Amino acid sequence: MTTVDKSAPRVRKMFGEIAGRYDFLNHLLSLNVDRYWRWRTVRSVPPKSGMKILDVCTGTGDLALAYHRAAGGQAEIVGADFCHEMLVLGRQKSVKSGANGAVNFVEADAMKIPLEDDQFDIVSVAFGLRNVAETDVGLAEMVRVCAPGGQVAVLEFSSPEWQPFKAVYGWYFRNVLPRIGQLLARNAQSAYNYLPESVGQFPQGEQLAKRMRTAGLSEVWYRGLTLGVATLYVGKKGEPHVGKKANRDRKGPERIKKK
Ligand SMILES: C[S@@+](CC[C@H](N)C(=O)[O-])C[C@H]1O[C@@H](n2cnc3c(N)ncnc32)[C@H](O)[C@@H]1O
Incomplete structure (x- = not known):
């Protein structure tokens, strides 16, 4: 199996090429279920008034805007992405939805x-x-x-395990979806072939949870959505360890005296 090319220039170019059709195809190919997945994310890791929220790889800003709505406009939200074309659309959507100013887009x-x-x-x-x-x-x-005590939420595609759905969905995902996607959003980077390939090579379930713990998160949990077509992973960034900090801050000679 060849490794999927995820180099920054390729990925940026690919999303730049499909940006104009990205939202339409997302909703079409998922039968609008993608909206439900983002809604579940916001509901599982809910915003509170005055919170600061960062949505990375925000694309056209759907999750950032969902957070804006859920917080009743009372949260400070940043959407970051490295694809200029996606961010332009995100900014337009933000203005249209009245969130302009409350959601900041950063390249x-x-x-x-x-x-x-x-x-x-x-x-x-x-x-x-x-x-x-x-x-x-x-x-x-x-x-x-992320602030100490804050939460990190990762929503990502996964491969369903439950037969016979696994077989039917696998066939749709590998054969039908790439053809419709390529047909409706012509692009030189084969974005809709890249999709099943990249999902197939990405860690899922316990594998990704483990990587999140290694990155410094605790209380990591994950839940399959829509029979495992997507999975939501959530982890918490611990508060700094008071004892350790106090020790670190203490001056050398005092530590020696306490022996
Ligand atoms: C599949 S889209 C998801 C967009 C949006 N989050 C959504 O829910 O629809 C992936 C996005 O990740 C962005 N992306 C990929 N790699 C990135 C990187 N290294 N830094 C910033 N953005 C990146 C792409 O430009 C693209 O907009």
Whole structure:
């Protein structure tokens, strides 16, 4: 099996080519279930008034805007993506929905987020982490900008396990979806062949949960959605360990005296 090319120029170009048809195809190919998955994400990791929320790989901003609505416009939301064409559409949607100003769109690579440590109460990503060239670097960056006590939510496609649905869905996902996608959103990067290939090679279930723990999250849980077609993963960034910090802050000589 050849490894999927997830180099930044290729991925950025691919999403740039399909940006104009991205939302339409998302809703069509998932029969609108993608809206439900984002709604479940927002409901499972709910916003509160005054929170700061970062949605990475935000694309045209659907999850960022869902957070804006759920917070009744009372949260400070940033949507980050490295594809300019997707962000242009996100900004347009934000203006149209009246969220303009409350949702800030930033052009940024998820592997090098140009934002300070420890500041967001929720850091989310929907159908984006799979495209990031180095999953662990992307996760580490999400954890870095998350505030202690905050939550990281990853919504991603997965492969259903339950037969006979697994076989039927697998056939649709590998044969029908790429053909419709390529036909309706012609692009040189084979974006809709890339989709099943990248899902097939991405860690899922316990494998991804383990990577999230390694990135520094605790209390990690995950739940399959729609018979496992997508999975929501959630983890918490721990509070700094008071004892450890106090020890670190203590001066050398005092520590020696206490022996
Ligand atoms: C499948 S779309 C998902 C968009 C949106 N989150 C949604 O729920 O529809 C993946 C997005 O991830 C972005 N992306 C992929 N790799 C990225 C990276 N390293 N840094 C920033 N954005 C990235 C792409 O530009 C694209 O907009």
